[in-house]
Amino acid sequence: MNVLIVDDEPxxxxxxxxxxxxxxxxxVVGQVGNGQDAITFAEQTVPDVVLMDVRMPGMDGLAAAQHLAELDVPPAVIFCTAYDDYAMEAFTSQAIGYLLKPVKQDDLATALNRARRVNKAQLAELQQSPLFANGGRTxxxxxxxxxxxxxxxxxxxxFQADHKYVTAFFSEGEALLDETLKELEDEFGNRFVRIHRNALASIAHIEGLERNIEGLYHVRLAGLDIRPQVSRRHVANLRKLLDQL
Known part of the structure; x- marks a missing residue:
């Protein structure tokens, strides 16, 4: 995986x-010191990942990320910054990671491996499918x-709710969210289906519905070891959905 480093500090x-x-x-295929040079380099070299600072002279990292996202083959962008107050702006620029300086080796490795699993080209392809209609955050x-x-x-x-927190389960692990399950269902209802009063399952990752010897139903999700339980009231709706896939 080819990486471009963008930071004004040598x-x-x-x-x-x-x-x-x-x-x-x-x-590492290149190192540059500002956002404009990052765009020029990316157009010529097509890196897979860009590690980029936010505050830089000239074009900053946030503006550069917006331009990089418009390239024919956009790289995954991971911000590496000393400031934690640009996270939401980083989100709108389609970055996939936000690491605080001093960056730790393990954290960088995790972010790069995540970029390897879901790069920007793959994400763009997924967003063209009917499951991603009607917008919503990426x-x-x-x-x-x-x-x-x-x-x-x-x-x-x-997504699984537990008291006042919601946990997102993904291929690289878990993440605690400060959002309610209802808010997530309202926003992502075209991509996730309710399987329990405390859980939403990704439609794109459902592999099947299983019933154990006790008569309880569980859904099988690609890339997830656990089998979430499906409540009886949601079994019929899930079966109907699976018949349409």
């Missing part, structure tokens, strides 16, 4: 370069020890 670029080289399967935000994580909705298998 020492920061050198540090990220060493860290990226330590991640298996990743190669990413949701979750606060963690790293700062703010951006999780692609296309990668989420299930």
């Amino acid at each position: 020492l920061a670029r050198d540090r990220l370069n060493r860290m990226v080289q330590a991640v298996g399967g990743c190669t 990413h949701i935000t979750s606060k963690s020890r790293r700062g703010v994580d951006l999780v692609a909705v296309a990668d989420i298998r299930m």
Whole structure:
């Protein structure tokens, strides 16, 4: 996976370069110091991932990310910044990661591996399907020890409520959300189906419906080891949906 590093501080670029080289399967193909140079380089070289600072002279990282998203083959963008107050703007620019400086090796590796699983080209293809009609966010935000994580909705298998928090289950793990299940259902009701009073399942990732010896139903979701239970009141609706897929 080819990585472009964008930061106006040479020492920061050198540090990220060493860290990226330590991640298996990743190669740094270039380093530039501002947003405009990042766009020019990306047009010529087509990197898979751009690691980019937010505050830079000239064109900043947020503006550059908007332009990068419009390329024929847009790279995945991961922001690496000392400031945590740009997360929502990063979300609107379609970034897939938001790491706070000083970036830790494990956090960078996790973000790069996530980019490897769901890159921007794949996400764009998914968004053309009927399941993604009527808009809605392409990413949701979750606060963690790293700062703010951006999780692609296309990668989420299930939302599950537990008291006042909702957990999003995706291929790389889990993320706690500060949103209610009802709010998520209202926004993503065309992509997720209610399977229980406390759970929504991704329609695109449903592989089947199973019934155990006790007569309880569970849904099988691609890339998820657990089998969420389907309440009896939602079984008929889920069966009808599966017949239409």
